[in-house]
Amino acid sequence: MERQILEDYKINVKLKLSALWVSLIFCYIYGDYFELYVPQKVSGLLSGENMLDTPSKLFIATLVLVIPSLMICLSILLKSAISRWLNIIFGLVFTLMMLFIAINSISSWYSFYVFLAFTESIITAYIVWLAWNWPLSKTS
DSSP: OOOOOOOOOOOOHHHHHHHHHHHHHHHHHHHHHHHTTSTTHHHHHHHTOSTTOSHHHHHHHHHHHHHHHHHHHHHHHSOHHHHHHHHHHHHHHHHHHHHHHHHHTOSSTTHHHHHHHHHHHHHHHHHHHHHHTOOOOOOO
């Protein structure tokens, strides 16, 4: 009997990095959405008693979270050397940030948030690893 092997294509590192940033964004969105189910969260949003309680804090949070969103396209559009370094730098920053958030969010109601933060840390650490080990071009 002939053994069948599934066809597998080599995926460009730029596409892998972009896909990882997309996965990261989905984890962020799900975490923020599920957090709405935590008791008192919605009432804090309605009353303005939350972490983002000033226009400047909200703007800073926006600046931080626009980075992963932009890395989706920048990973593909930028020259490889620039993309590599941005992925390493921002991957490290977001890995450390999410580990910090995970450690500081440990509680029964936030177990989902801790799980997502550790998952996000694994994704961003893999982004760093993939960018660091970016294959060299073969020149003749």
